[in-house]
Amino acid sequence: xxxxxxxxxxxxxxxxxxxxxxxxxxxxxxxxxxxxxxxxxxxxxxxxxxxxxxxxxxxxxxxxxxxxxxxxxxxxxxxxxxxx
Numbered sequence: 001x002x003x004x005x006x007x008x009x010x011x012x013x014x015x016x017x018x019x020x021x022x023x024x025x026x027x028x029x030x031x032x033x034x035x036x037x038x039x040x041x042x043x044x045x046x047x048x049x050x051x052x053x054x055x056x057x058x059x060x061x062x063x064x065x066x067x068x069x070x071x072x073x074x075x076x077x078x079x080x081x082x083x084x
Contacts (some may be wrong), residue, residue, distance in 0.1 A: 003079075004079060007082035008053075008056055009053075010029070011014040011028070011030075012060065016077070023040050024038070025038050030050070034047045035049045037057055039072060042061060042078055045061065059081075
């Protein structure tokens with residue numbers, strides 16, 4: 001799964017596989033945790049991470065929502081700036 005960015009020990013990735021499904025989402029990996037976050041309403045689709053990590057992921061997704069949706073729709077991945 002291609003990496004989009006990483007910050008504070010969190011890795012953000014997006015799949016472009018035939019088995020991937022709507023709604024558009026990203027996967028965040030933090031330590032031994034994995035969460036899928038919707039790019040539409042920022043809800044948790046599956047998994048979970050500690051609350052602080054989840055809030056950082058959602059903050060980052062909100063900052064990059066337009067770019068992430070474009071990547072999902074075009075299946076063209078690019079690196080995005082990490083959360084600072």
